[in-house]
Amino acid sequence: MGTLSKEKISFLKQKAKKIRKNVVEVLSQTSGGHFGGALSAADILAALYFEVMKIDPKNPCWQDRDRFILSKGHISVAKCAALADVGYFPYEELLASYNKLGSPYGMHEDMTKIRGCDMTAGSLGHGLSAGIGMAIAGKHDQKDYRVFVMIGDADLQEGSTWEAIMAAAHFKLDNLVCIVDRNQIGVDGFTEELMGLEPLAQKFQDFRWQVKEIDGHKMEEVVATLKAVPFAKGSPSAIIANTIKGKGVSFMESNHHWHFGVATKEQAEAALAELEKGI
Amino acid sequence: MEKVANPVQAYAKALIEVGGQDERIFCLTADLMHPFMIEEFALKYPDRFFNVGVAEQNLMGIAAGMATCGKIPFVHTYTPFMTMRSCEQMRTDVCYPCLNVKMAGMCSGINMGVGGATHHSIEDIAILRAIPNMTLLSPADPIEIGKAVHAAAKHVGPTFIRFGRIPAPLVYEEGSNYPFEIGKAITLREGKDVSLLATGLMVSRALAAADLLAKEGISVRVINIHTIKPIDQSAIIKAARETGAIVTAEEHNIMAGFGAAVAEVVVENYPVPMRRVGIEDTFCGLGPTEEMYQRWGLTAANIAQAARDLLKSRSAAAKA
Numbered sequence: 001m002g003t004l005s006k007e008k009i010s011f012l013k014q015k016a017k018k019i020r021k022n023v024v025e026v027l028s029q030t031s032g033g034h035f036g037g038a039l040s041a042a043d044i045l046a047a048l049y050f051e052v053m054k055i056d057p058k059n060p061c062w063q064d065r066d067r068f069i070l071s072k073g074h075i076s077v078a079k080c081a082a083l084a085d086v087g088y089f090p091y092e093e094l095l096a097s098y099n100k101l102g103s104p105y106g107m108h109e110d111m112t113k114i115r116g117c118d119m120t121a122g123s124l125g126h127g128l129s130a131g132i133g134m135a136i137a138g139k140h141d142q143k144d145y146r147v148f149v150m151i152g153d154a155d156l157q158e159g160s161t162w163e164a165i166m167a168a169a170h171f172k173l174d175n176l177v178c179i180v181d182r183n184q185i186g187v188d189g190f191t192e193e194l195m196g197l198e199p200l201a202q203k204f205q206d207f208r209w210q211v212k213e214i215d216g217h218k219m220e221e222v223v224a225t226l227k228a229v230p231f232a233k234g235s236p237s238a239i240i241a242n243t244i245k246g247k248g249v250s251f252m253e254s255n256h257h258w259h260f261g262v263a264t265k266e267q268a269e270a271a272l273a274e275l276e277k278g279i
Numbered sequence: 280m281e282k283v284a285n286p287v288q289a290y291a292k293a294l295i296e297v298g299g300q301d302e303r304i305f306c307l308t309a310d311l312m313h314p315f316m317i318e319e320f321a322l323k324y325p326d327r328f329f330n331v332g333v334a335e336q337n338l339m340g341i342a343a344g345m346a347t348c349g350k351i352p353f354v355h356t357y358t359p360f361m362t363m364r365s366c367e368q369m370r371t372d373v374c375y376p377c378l379n380v381k382m383a384g385m386c387s388g389i390n391m392g393v394g395g396a397t398h399h400s401i402e403d404i405a406i407l408r409a410i411p412n413m414t415l416l417s418p419a420d421p422i423e424i425g426k427a428v429h430a431a432a433k434h435v436g437p438t439f440i441r442f443g444r445i446p447a448p449l450v451y452e453e454g455s456n457y458p459f460e461i462g463k464a465i466t467l468r469e470g471k472d473v474s475l476l477a478t479g480l481m482v483s484r485a486l487a488a489a490d491l492l493a494k495e496g497i498s499v500r501v502i503n504i505h506t507i508k509p510i511d512q513s514a515i516i517k518a519a520r521e522t523g524a525i526v527t528a529e530e531h532n533i534m535a536g537f538g539a540a541v542a543e544v545v546v547e548n549y550p551v552p553m554r555r556v557g558i559e560d561t562f563c564g565l566g567p568t569e570e571m572y573q574r575w576g577l578t579a580a581n582i583a584q585a586a587r588d589l590l591k592s593r594s595a596a597a598k599a
Contacts, residue, residue, distance in 0.1 A: 063349075111347070111376050119347060120376045123367060129337045130372060133344020133352075140326055141348075160368075163337035171329070 004223055008051070012219050015085065016046035020248050020275050022081035022091060028268030030099045033107065036258040037152060038078035040183040040243035043217050044226075048148060049082040052226040057087035060116045066145050067134050069119040071127020071161075072152035072181060074260075076109040079117075088116035125158025127151060128178060132168050135176040135236075146229065150179045153191045156200070162207075169208035174230035178209070178238045181216065183245035185256045204238040216241030248275050281483070283446040284453075289421035290383060290442065291316035293428035294353060298324055301432060305345055307331065308355040309338045314444075315355045315385060335360045339368035339380075346378035351432065357391075358384030358400035358441060366406060374412040374437045381431045382439040387417075388480065388530030389558070389575065390443035392568035401558050405535035407439055408508050414438045414461060415508040417537070419482035422451040423505060426459035434461055441479060441507075443530075445568055448483035450503065464511035470500035473586050474518035474525050478504045478537045481528035481556070487579035488528075492586055499586065507537055512544050519549040524593055526554045526585045530577055533557035552593050554585040 019042040027033030049055070053066040070079050077098065084091040097103035104113035108122025119130050131149040138145050155161050168176050182200070184191055191197055204211045210231035214221045222241065229237040245259070246252030249271040252261070263271065298304045298320055305327045306320045312330055321328040331338050335356055342352035354361070361369070361384045373380045384403065391398045407415045414436060418427040424442050431438040450467070451457065457465070467482070468489055477485035482503045489499040500522055502514055519525060525545060527538035538555030545553060556576065563575050572578055 069344075119344070120372065123371050125336075126340055126368060126372055129340020129368070130344035130347070132337070133341040133346070133350075134348055135344075136329065136341065137345050137348035137350050140350075160334075160336035160340065163331075163334035164340065167331050167334065167337055167341070170332075 004220065009219050012046050012050055012223065015050045016043045016219070017275060018085055019045055019078055019081045021272055023078050024249070024263070024268055024271045024275065026077055026081070026095055026098045028263040028265070029095070032260060032262035033077060034074045034260050035249070035252055035263070036185065036245040036255070036261070037072060037181065037183060038075040039247045039249060039252065040216070040245050041075055041078055041150065041181045042247070043219055043222055044150065044179060044181065044241055045078055045082045047219065047222045047226055049086045051223055053148065054145065055086070057116060060088060064143055064145055067118045067131070067147045069127040069131050069147070069149040070109065070121050071124065071149055071155050073108045073121025073123070076105070076107065076121070079109070080105050080114065083114070083116040124152070124155045125160040127155065128161055128164035128168070131176055132164055132171065132173060135168070135173040136171060138175055139173070146175050146177060148177045148179060150181055152181050153184060153197060154186050156180070156197050157195050165204065165207045165209065168236040172234045173236045174232070174234055176236040177229045178236065180238065180240045181243055182240050183243045185245040185254065185259060187256065187259050189256050201240055204240070208235065209238045210235045211238045211240065213240045213242065216243035217247055248279065250274060250279050282449040284421035284449055285446050286421045286424050286442045287314070287316050287385060287444060289424045290428060291319065293425040295319055295323065297429060297432040298327070301351065303349060303351045304432060305329065305350050305352045306355070307338055307342055307352050309333050309335050309360070311356055315383070317355065335365040336368050339365035340372055342380045343368065343372035343378050346373070346380050351379050351381065353381045353383055355383045355385070357386040357398060358403050359386065359398060362400065362403040362406045370410050374410045377412045377436055379435055380437055382437070384439060384441050386444050387441040388443060389563050389571050390445055390480070390530070390568060392571040393565050395565040396562040399563060401532040401563070403441065404507055404529070404531045404537055408535070408540060412437055413508060414506070415441065416461065416505060417441045417479040417507050418505050419479065419503045420447055420450040422449060422453065422455055423459065427505065430459055430461050443480055447480055450483050450486065459505070462506045462509045462511060464514035465503040465505065466500065466514070467503050468499065468501040470498040471522055472498045472524070473590060474500040474502060474522045475528065475582060475586065476502045476504055476515065476518065476525055476541055477528040478507060480530050481577065484577070484579045485528050485582055488582035488586065491579060491583040497586070497590065504537070507540060510540050510544060512548070515541055515544045516548045519545050519551045523551050524589050525551060526556060526582060526589060528556040528582050531557055532560055534560050552589055554589045556582050556585050
């Protein structure tokens with residue numbers, strides 16, 4: 001694994017910053033949105049779309065592309081910000097129409113409406129199974145694309161996700177990567193108080209996955225780990241990315257009230273200022 | 280003695296045929312390879328066969344993912360589990376993006392009599408009808424199951440095939456070449472006094488009911504509605520207009536089921552008196568299948584009686 005240049009890391013950090021700012025800009029225009037989880041996932045999204053994934057924004061249906069499924073579909077706004085920035089559609093379109101009647105862009109995502117969206121999402125616990133289907137199809141067709149599935153803590157509280165975790169190892173899908181955006185917080189508070197998931201890495205290992213645990217905000221580590229998949233031939237790869245809900249905005253960080261929140265004009269301005277200069 | 284055939288065997292034979300014709304067809308099941316008799320597919324096309332164990336939600340999600348890559352997965356599990364355990368995956372992952380997944384639901388109705396309510400399915404038509412983009416096929420006999428499989432393989436979009444498990448009476452001749460078109464009902468017998476509209480296994484019973492009624496001088500039209508969604512509105516309206524009375528027959532709860540679907544069309548277009556034969560909103564306990572059909576009113580005699588009652592009330596109303 002080659003190390004990335006300082007310029008490249010700096011570029012990806014700028015892209016992550018842009019995703020965060022765009023998330024705040026889009027959501028603060030509406031009657032509320034999922035700020036916390038969108039901000040926690042931004043670094044990973046930047047790494048995927050601007051460095052790791054083999055994609056062609058001019059040809060969203062390219063059969064050999066890497067796939068990305070956002071199982072935590074409620075942060076579609078962050079993914080759409082990335083899709084726009086990488087060239088699938090103009091950001092202005094997202095900003096102008098988000099959550100509006102008939103818009104392709106909104107709280108959750110519809111693959112038939114959003115260019116570059118590989119799977120419809122919104123209900124938790126669905127994404128990993130769909131990813132298995134794509135991974136099996138890829139193996140069958142002898143294609144070398146990878147399938148990246150981002151799940152949130154809450155996806156792991158759904159039983160269906162564990163059905164998929166069991167099956168992915170059974171089918172030896174080393175073209176499947178599950179990224180856990182482990183921000184530790186759900187709607188009602190901390191996952192470990194609500195319904196504990198730990199020891200999570202051990203659980204994945206016990207289900208015969210290869211697992212790496214990383215700091216989901218340290219860009220060098222995020223990219224290096226994503227580029228190191230599969231961690232072992234014949235096994236699916238899990239990346240538990242420890243993240244901070246609301247990352248980058250002081251009053252949103254680690255605060256479950258910002259899982260879904262409504263930002264006032266002042267709060268939105270403060271958030272954008274903090275994101276710009278860094279906290 | 281009426282001829283019978285095994286619906287599952289007919290299904291499996293057709294699946295092998297379409298699987299041989301189209302390499303995009305995959306076969307998925309949740310630990311029900313043997314009950315579905317799809318071992319031959321597994322042996323012949325092992326790279327297109329996946330058994331996910333007893334995990335129906337995962338089963339349906341995997342099928343959706345495959346379909347996004349241009350595959351045509353045929354998903355196999357019992358109807359109660361398909362429509363209820365993996366209902367949300369079916370609705371959200373398959374039907375919402377209108378993916379090309381085929382769902383083979385066995386043990387529909389009370390066909391697995393001794394299985395009891397856990398293995399009966401008297402709710403699936405209600406559930407499936409309410410999901411946009413879904414096509415729901417309910418073939419009349421094993422011959423038509425084969426035709427439904429071929430039609431489903433060609434049709435683009437989510438398609439559910441509802442059928443039973445035990446040997447079923449043949450409505451059609453072996454090797455029959457009649458045209459089967461999704462959404463187009465088939466008039467099996469012409470008549471002018473009353474129309475019997477039936478689906479699935481109840482089609483053969485409707486024909487037997489028509490025989491009983493013919494002996495009493497009642498002229499009965501029998502229509503096989505093998506596609507419950509989209510339903511053939513014009514055939515229903517024509518039957519209402521030309522016979523003035525409709526009896527429906529289904530192996531399902533009469534609430535929100537097939538008869539209700541027919542009633543929607545009748546009431547909005549050409550209101551005529553109706554009766555619905557089916558399970559009257561109750562769980563059915565358990566027992567040998569044929570005894571169950573007797574107990575819960577799903578016989579030819581029940582259909583004939585519903586027709587007589589309907590004609591009687593119609594003539595009473597006409598006199599009043």
